Amino acid sequence: MLKRMYFKRTRSNNRFNRYFYFVNIIFTFIVLISLVIKVASAVKREDFKTCADSSFCQRNRVYADKVSSNSSFISPYNLIENSINIKDGVLSGEIINIENNVHFILELNLLTTDSARIRINEKYPLKPRYEEVQNFALVNEPSNTLIYTVLPSKDGLTSISFGNEGKQKVIVYHSPFRVEFLFNDVPVVTLNDRGFFNFEHLRKKGDSSSFVDQSNVENNVNLNKNKDEDNNNDKNDDGDKEEEEEKGLWEETFNGKLDSKPNGPESIGLDISFPGFSHVYGIPEHASTLSLKETRGGSEGAYTEPYRLYNLDVFEYELDNPMALYGSIPFMMAHRKGASAAILWLNAAETWIDITKNKEDKHGLSGFLNFGKSTTTTNTHWVSESGIIDIFIFLGPTTSDIHYQYGLLTGFTTMPQYFAISYHQCRWNYLNQDDVLEVDEGFDKYDIPYDVIWLDIEHTDNKKYLTWDNAKFPDPIKMQNNIALKGRKMVTIVDPHLKRDDDFILYKEALDLDLFIKGSDGQVYDAWCWPGSSSWPDFTNPKACEWWSKKFTLDQYNGSTESLFIWNDMNEPAVFSGPEITFPKDIIQHDGWEHRDSHNIYGLSYHAATFSGLMNRKNPPHRPFILSRSFFAGSQRYGAIWTGDNMAKWDHLAASLPMLLTIGISGLPFSGADVGGFFGNPEPELLVRWYQAGAFQPFFRAHAHIDTKRREPWIAGSPYTRYIRDAVRERYALLPLWYTLFYETSITGKPIIRPMFEVYPDEEEGFAIEDQYFVGDSLLVKPVVNQGQTSIEVYLSGDELYYDYYNFQRIQGSNKVIKVDAPLNKIPVFIHGGSIISRRQRIRRSSAGMRLDPFTLLVALNKKGEAKGTLYLDDGETYEFEKGNYVYRQFIFTSGKLTSKSLSSDNSNLYSQTISSVLRVERIIIIGLDKKPSKIFAYNNSNPSLKQELEFKFGGIGTTINSFTTPSSKDVLVIKNPKLFITEDWTVQF
Ligand SMILES: *[C@@H]1O[C@H](CO)[C@@H](O)[C@H](O)[C@H]1NC(C)=O
Ligand SMILES: *[C@@H]1O[C@H](CO)[C@@H](O)[C@H](O)[C@H]1NC(C)=O
Numbered sequence: 004m005l006k007r008m009y010f011k012r013t014r015s016n017n018r019f020n021r022y023f024y025f026v027n028i029i030f031t032f033i034v035l036i037s038l039v040i041k042v043a044s045a046v047k048r049e050d051f052k053t054c055a056d057s058s059f060c061q062r063n064r065v066y067a068d069k070v071s072s073n074s075s076f077i078s079p080y081n082l083i084e085n086s087i088n089i090k091d092g093v094l095s096g097e098i099i100n101i102e103n104n105v106h107f108i109l110e111l112n113l114l115t116t117d118s119a120r121i122r123i124n125e126k127y128p129l130k131p132r133y134e135e136v137q138n139f140a141l142v143n144e145p146s147n148t149l150i151y152t153v154l155p156s157k158d159g160l161t162s163i164s165f166g167n168e169g170k171q172k173v174i175v176y177h178s179p180f181r182v183e184f185l186f187n188d189v190p191v192v193t194l195n196d197r198g199f200f201n202f203e204h205l206r207k208k209g210d211s212s213s214f215v216d217q218s219n220v221e222n223n224v225n226l227n228k229n230k231d232e233d234n235n236n237d238k239n240d241d242g243d244k245e246e247e248e249e250k251g252l253w254e255e256t257f258n259g260k261l262d263s264k265p266n267g268p269e270s271i272g273l274d275i276s277f278p279g280f281s282h283v284y285g286i287p288e289h290a291s292t293l294s295l296k297e298t299r300g301g302s303e304g305a306y307t308e309p310y311r312l313y314n315l316d317v318f319e320y321e322l323d324n325p326m327a328l329y330g331s332i333p334f335m336m337a338h339r340k341g342a343s344a345a346i347l348w349l350n351a352a353e354t355w356i357d358i359t360k361n362k363e364d365k366h367g368l369s370g371f372l373n374f375g376k377s378t379t380t381t382n383t384h385w386v387s388e389s390g391i392i393d394i395f396i397f398l399g400p401t402t403s404d405i406h407y408q409y410g411l412l413t414g415f416t417t418m419p420q421y422f423a424i425s426y427h428q429c430r431w432n433y434l435n436q437d438d439v440l441e442v443d444e445g446f447d448k449y450d451i452p453y454d455v456i457w458l459d460i461e462h463t464d465n466k467k468y469l470t471w472d473n474a475k476f477p478d479p480i481k482m483q484n485n486i487a488l489k490g491r492k493m494v495t496i497v498d499p500h501l502k503r504d505d506d507f508i509l510y511k512e513a514l515d516l517d518l519f520i521k522g523s524d525g526q527v528y529d530a531w532c533w534p535g536s537s538s539w540p541d542f543t544n545p546k547a548c549e550w551w552s553k554k555f556t557l558d559q560y561n562g563s564t565e566s567l568f569i570w571n572d573m574n575e576p577a578v579f580s581g582p583e584i585t586f587p588k589d590i591i592q593h594d595g596w597e598h599r600d601s602h603n604i605y606g607l608s609y610h611a612a613t614f615s616g617l618m619n620r621k622n623p624p625h626r627p628f629i630l631s632r633s634f635f636a637g638s639q640r641y642g643a644i645w646t647g648d649n650m651a652k653w654d655h656l657a658a659s660l661p662m663l664l665t666i667g668i669s670g671l672p673f674s675g676a677d678v679g680g681f682f683g684n685p686e687p688e689l690l691v692r693w694y695q696a697g698a699f700q701p702f703f704r705a706h707a708h709i710d711t712k713r714r715e716p717w718i719a720g721s722p723y724t725r726y727i728r729d730a731v732r733e734r735y736a737l738l739p740l741w742y743t744l745f746y747e748t749s750i751t752g753k754p755i756i757r758p759m760f761e762v763y764p765d766e767e768e769g770f771a772i773e774d775q776y777f778v779g780d781s782l783l784v785k786p787v788v789n790q791g792q793t794s795i796e797v798y799l800s801g802d803e804l805y806y807d808y809y810n811f812q813r814i815q816g817s818n819k820v821i822k823v824d825a826p827l828n829k830i831p832v833f834i835h836g837g838s839i840i841s842r843r844q845r846i847r848r849s850s851a852g853m854r855l856d857p858f859t860l861l862v863a864l865n866k867k868g869e870a871k872g873t874l875y876l877d878d879g880e881t882y883e884f885e886k887g888n889y890v891y892r893q894f895i896f897t898s899g900k901l902t903s904k905s906l907s908s909d910n911s912n913l914y915s916q917t918i919s920s921v922l923r924v925e926r927i928i929i930i931g932l933d934k935k936p937s938k939i940f941a942y943n944n945s946n947p948s949l950k951q952e953l954e955f956k957f958g959g960i961g962t963t964i965n966s967f968t969t970p971s972s973k974d975v976l977v978i979k980n981p982k983l984f985i986t987e988d989w990t991v992q993f
Pocket of ligand 2: 508
């Protein structure tokens with residue numbers, strides 16, 4: 004929730020730093036004005052850096068150009084042969100840059116998870132370089148494998164095979180230094196293949212031993228040459244460029260704001276290639292495509308700027324753009340038929356990634372490669388401003404393997420409470436207690452379920468978080484208890500900027516305990532955000548985290564109850580008066596590190612500290628729920644994220660699909676986009692379509708800017724309200740499926756909503772499809788994202804059956820596009836043949852009321868007449884499930900039998916006991932049967948002789964199956980009340 008609208012006006016009217024004293028008054032005034040004035044509807048691009056504005060990005064691009072345009076170029080980095088040592092799964096050695104004699108330490112770890120890690124740091128740095136990012140992103144130090152074989156040495160290279168089946172191999176070439184990772188002897192990831200490796204060693208100002216200085220003249224020549232060739236958009240002209248570059252080494256200025264750069268140049272750059280792969284994915288967050296675009300030259304629609312990773316609060320972001328947004332996950336996955344590989348570039352400084360695709364194979368690899376038709380290689384070039392080279396390489400070979408390998412490293416998604424995956428109602432702002440209760444009652448009146456109502460910044464006493472505006476919210480506890488009676492929750496916003504006000508206890512304590520981030524002058528950093536003059540606790544300081552984590556107990560957070568949860572916004576962090584609306588890079592954090600080194604983990608560190616806060620609220624703890632806007636690799640351990648301040652426009656609805664798919668495959672599946680769009684007023688049709696999409700996405704929350712018209716679901720009126728209700732109710736009917744998928748991702752790392760290539764990895768036609776996706780692998784969803792659209796084309800992967808979600812009509816897949824009706828009351832959804840889905844048909848006020856309701860099992864047969872599915876259940880609140888107190892069932896339909904068996908080792912655990920005589924199957928629906936069975940029997944597996952005959956109907960069913968329609972398809976079989984219990988092993992025989 005960026006409320007930059009206010010700020011934008013303010014900034015254009017004055018320069019914060021100069022008119023500081025007046026700002027308070029002006030600010031209030033602006034707030035009033037901005038409620039009236041309409042805002043220009045585009046990002047202010049000039050607020051944010053291009054590669055040319057960021058001297059290290061420019062230097063490395065220039066270096067890459069110099070290298071690529073020189074056919075006799077040889078990378079100056081050599082691995083010193085007699086320094087190589089291989090022991091306990093680690094290859095270590097020393098690299099020398101022969102141009103300037105700088106020495107580096109190389110460490111290559113072969114890991115137990117069929118992955119590897121490569122670190123390169125200076126051997127004698129002037130001062131330590133930042134490596135702390137691993138303490139935030141990783142769950143623990145990954146262990147080295149002892150299963151590996153050093154292959155007979157050859158001149159100039161060292162090769163080692165490793166991995167649990169010995170199918171992984173790494174070849175390290177010594178001079179020049181280059182690394183190749185192979186799977187089944189086919190290279191899948193290569194490092195420094197193109198020679199862009201460039202490690203700017205720390206130096207003293209005036210020390211000219213750097214090639215950067217020496218090559219300035221050549222750079223200019225090459226840059227301009229390349230401009231023509233590659234259609235580059237580099238801004239600089241020759242004229243003062245040399246001088247400018249020199250200047251960029253030790254300080255640089257952007258939009259009048261100086262970055263003092265006391266350490267000078269310290270960037271790292273490396274090319275990483277994926278030979279034989281024409282698609283790469285990942286590196287969120289960008290409003291870009293699922294299959295990432297080229298950024299230097301390339302086909303139509305390619306970008307001219309690299310993808311940027313630098314957490315920023317971007318006002319009304321532009322679509323189809325590689326500009327940085329709120330979060331960063333430096334994870335990239337390559338996939339092709341038969342192989343997948345991925346990397347994590349573990350660095351929290353500003354990072355840029357260039358992508359190009361190469362149709363020829365310059366190393367002549369194609370001779371022994373099995374690429375099929377495709378010989379495209381995707382080349383990437385990664386550049387970070389500081390830190391060390393630290394890369395994890397995941398060798399798959401499947402995407403599921405990669406998700407698991409990545410999850411073991413950075414952690415799996417934290418298991419949410421049941422309510423958190425239900426529907427959330429948010430707005431900036433619900434005005435007061437009466438407003439909250441009225442909205443709450445509105446949902447009951449219109450028979451729309453919801454679980455959580457949210458309060459934005461206006462609920463606080465003058466933007467002092469963890470306080471209440473007593474005039475608007477005189478009795479917050481009573482308010483929360485009122486909604487809690489219906490099983491509902493509340494979320495309040497808590498941002499990281501603390502109002503500089505001595506009467507504000509949190510500020511005073513953090514000041515006295517010295518927990519704030521310091522400016523480059525050593526004084527507590529003081530800048531502008533919602534409350535006006537603010538300071539930011541340093542969550543990279545363990546003391547600050549510990550202090551913060553004590554602020555959420557019921558006796559500390561006044562006016563809070565156990566049904567209150569938290570929203571962490573503005574944690575990139577957003578700083579209205581800062582460069583690019585965030586912290587200056589040269590401010591000082593814990594242990595004297597510059598903010599520059601750790602920028603992209605500020606949001607994660609804050610999210611993590613708040614998570615500890617909610618863990619401390621109760622003993623034993625209940626599962627926290629915290630929504631964060633900013634994120635990094637590892638954020639999945641702390642809660643959900645959303646895609647920030649989108650707009651109420653059709654193209655923003657469309658853009659949310661590739662954005663969420665990308666974030667999901669990058670290890671953070673619990674994500675969503677503001678339903679309805681944050682800025683602007685959606686027309687009722689758009690609002691309906693957005694609810695329909697949101698109902699089939701992991702985090703489902705409506706949200707709106709303070710200047711927008713009210714848009715609670717009943718305001719749109721007939722027929723829109725009914726359609727919105729249907730969509731929300733469908734979410735509630737499917738909560739058992741969603742909850743099961745959350746459990747499964749919490750142990751496998753697999754995304755919850757999956758692009759086509761995750762489910763059909765060999766089907767190249769699907770590799771770039773981004774406007775439809777699978778929920779788990781049982782539902783295929785194609786949201787309507789265009790105005791006035793009443794029919795839609797859907798691509799059906801695989802030689803498989805699908806069923807219309809509404810009338811259960813059978814559709815044959817076979818990689819073809821079909822056109823289906825999509826009137827406004829219908830979400831194009833298809834049941835994937837071969838799935839068994841658990842539903843709850845009785846929709847109540849909130850998910851809590853449905854927890855003991857019976858299930859309907861929907862069995863959709865595949866073309867072999869088989870199906871399977873899982874169902875996970877637990878208490879939905881506590882961590883008892885970690886002690887085995889859960890129910891995890893598998894349903895299988897095969898050879899005319901439907902069976903239920905337990906997937907948990909202890910089927911009679913405490914939770915299971917509490918529900919065993921309560922939770923039953925009230926209905927079984929089988930679709931795709933060829934003929935009517937003559938009889939159906941059911942028996943408990945512990946007593947097969949005690950068969951009972953079941954009643955059923957076949958064809959022309961008069962039962963309403965989902966929230967919308969009655970199936971008309973003839974081959975539907977419904978067994979009513981089979982008297983089967985969820986926790987028992989049983990068989991239904993046809
Ligand atoms: C090309 O690279 C070679 C070897 O690295 C170097 O000696 C030569 O000066 C470079 N030529 C140009 C024009 O940069
Ligand atoms: C909570 O309220 C009590 C009583 O008014 C007050 O003493 C205490 O400082 C408050 N706590 C916070 C964190 O504001």
